[in-house]
Amino acid sequence: MLLETRDLTANYGQFRALFGVNITVAAGECVAIIGANGAGKSTLMRSITGVIRNEAAMVLHRGEPIGALSSAEIMKRGIAMVPEGRRLFASLSVEENLLIGGQARKAPGPWGLEAVYELFPILRERRKNPGTALSGGQQQMVAIGRALMSNPELLLCDEISLGLAPVVIRDIYAALPKIREGGAAIVLVEQDIGKALAVADRVYCMMEGRVTLVAKAAEVTREEIHSAYFGVAA
Amino acid sequence: MIWLDTLVQGMLLGGLYALFAAGLSLVFGIMRLVNLAHGDLIVFAAYLVLMGVTLLGLSPWVAAVIAMPVMFTLGWLLQAAVLNRVLGKDILPPLLVTFGLSVAVQNGLLEAFSADSRRIPAGALEGASLDLGLVTLGVMPLMTFVSAILAIVALNGLFYHTALGRAFRATSDDAVTAGLMGIEPKRVFAVATGIAMVVVTLAALYLGMRANFDPSIGPARLIYAFEAVIIGGLGSLWGTLAGGIIIGVAQTAGAAVNPEWQILVGHIAFLVVMLLKPRGLFPRAVD
Numbered sequence: 001m002l003l004e005t006r007d008l009t010a011n012y013g014q015f016r017a018l019f020g021v022n023i024t025v026a027a028g029e030c031v032a033i034i035g036a037n038g039a040g041k042s043t044l045m046r047s048i049t050g051v052i053r054n055e056a057a058m059v060l061h062r063g064e065p066i067g068a069l070s071s072a073e074i075m076k077r078g079i080a081m082v083p084e085g086r087r088l089f090a091s092l093s094v095e096e097n098l099l100i101g102g103q104a105r106k107a108p109g110p111w112g113l114e115a116v117y118e119l120f121p122i123l124r125e126r127r128k129n130p131g132t133a134l135s136g137g138q139q140q141m142v143a144i145g146r147a148l149m150s151n152p153e154l155l156l157c158d159e160i161s162l163g164l165a166p167v168v169i170r171d172i173y174a175a176l177p178k179i180r181e182g183g184a185a186i187v188l189v190e191q192d193i194g195k196a197l198a199v200a201d202r203v204y205c206m207m208e209g210r211v212t213l214v215a216k217a218a219e220v221t222r223e224e225i226h227s228a229y230f231g232v233a234a
Numbered sequence: 235m236i237w238l239d240t241l242v243q244g245m246l247l248g249g250l251y252a253l254f255a256a257g258l259s260l261v262f263g264i265m266r267l268v269n270l271a272h273g274d275l276i277v278f279a280a281y282l283v284l285m286g287v288t289l290l291g292l293s294p295w296v297a298a299v300i301a302m303p304v305m306f307t308l309g310w311l312l313q314a315a316v317l318n319r320v321l322g323k324d325i326l327p328p329l330l331v332t333f334g335l336s337v338a339v340q341n342g343l344l345e346a347f348s349a350d351s352r353r354i355p356a357g358a359l360e361g362a363s364l365d366l367g368l369v370t371l372g373v374m375p376l377m378t379f380v381s382a383i384l385a386i387v388a389l390n391g392l393f394y395h396t397a398l399g400r401a402f403r404a405t406s407d408d409a410v411t412a413g414l415m416g417i418e419p420k421r422v423f424a425v426a427t428g429i430a431m432v433v434v435t436l437a438a439l440y441l442g443m444r445a446n447f448d449p450s451i452g453p454a455r456l457i458y459a460f461e462a463v464i465i466g467g468l469g470s471l472w473g474t475l476a477g478g479i480i481i482g483v484a485q486t487a488g489a490a491v492n493p494e495w496q497i498l499v500g501h502i503a504f505l506v507v508m509l510l511k512p513r514g515l516f517p518r519a520v521d
Binding site for chain 2: 070083087099
């Protein structure tokens, strides 16, 4: 298994945000994690990427415990993150933002500056601009491109459609199949259930720090999602 | 033409202050750390160069080149072993720790070298000057100024045109996200402090060749450096040079009116800039 969490718990001080979360992601798979605000989706991402440190055995990469590693060590193993809110580096140009994504991990693969510019051609035109001077959608493209630059095995996308116009979201989602063709598995954290189910193989639904549903995206029913999302039957 | 001479001599003095300040500016720009021991580390490096000259018989330049990697290593270790542990949202712990370090370095130097004033012998350069007609330039102040500009060009080149510089800026912007890019902020900080100590060694070389020094003069160098950084705008290296020049010119102008006013007018210039531009002349850092 490419990535696995085992009874993953996470706390913010006295407040427990995750209660024994178990998820798996196979190589090349696209997994959606849906849930309302405060369900623990972003905390799960922060735990997997080492922003929140855990017990080592709570997060496994190819069977090896990585839960206690730093963000940088986890990234170097091939787990790249598109963080919520894009979080581009304000002092860096668009091109520098992309370059820094591939600076610490030099892995062979389809992604490099040219490939990212082909995926999002607008970024080539804007490459000298400060990253934060771009529109929200373009910033999201930079954030995705930046994560791809390390040729990750696993791409974690946290709320990539949040705050963007529908037409922009369409463009961003259009890139996901091309990213999968490159071989990366994708974990998609989303509030937009329809978008997530359209591209994912499997879906996890979370509520109040627990996984309430695991299903194949093509087979899950509206009622099942409603029940898992809100905790009440439709 | 006294005013022209005052202006030029002040600018050259500003070069020395910019050298004092460049390392401080670099470290502050990257990790928002104000190192209160910066001036004492300059004095420490001056003693290191002096030992190379007096004990090993080296020229000051060779002694400084040898001292640079030593100071880089000390800076790296200081950051990795001590300062990284206290960096965080609260700015007080690093201030207290570097204040303590300042006291420790001063007392260590006092123990090792006594309170006697020392000077790094520079031979014929000490009194050499260039007569340009309207003004006469000391060769040593001129070399200090040129070194300051070269140091700032080199640091800017490193900062804006290398992968390491990209990591510096990214970590300065957002250390958590830099971690997600595979960058270890603490390692970046250690390298930055190491580089700052290399610049400190260059500053120490000129400090020691131009004037007498003793273990107690570090804090005053820190104040000039700190004022230069603040005047220039936090995190801007060229701004730091401008800040150094403003203090240097103000001090020289003050001294031209009345020698007792030299230091006072430098500090007043700092206060005036703070009144007019509270964030400094060329601020790079947002916070």
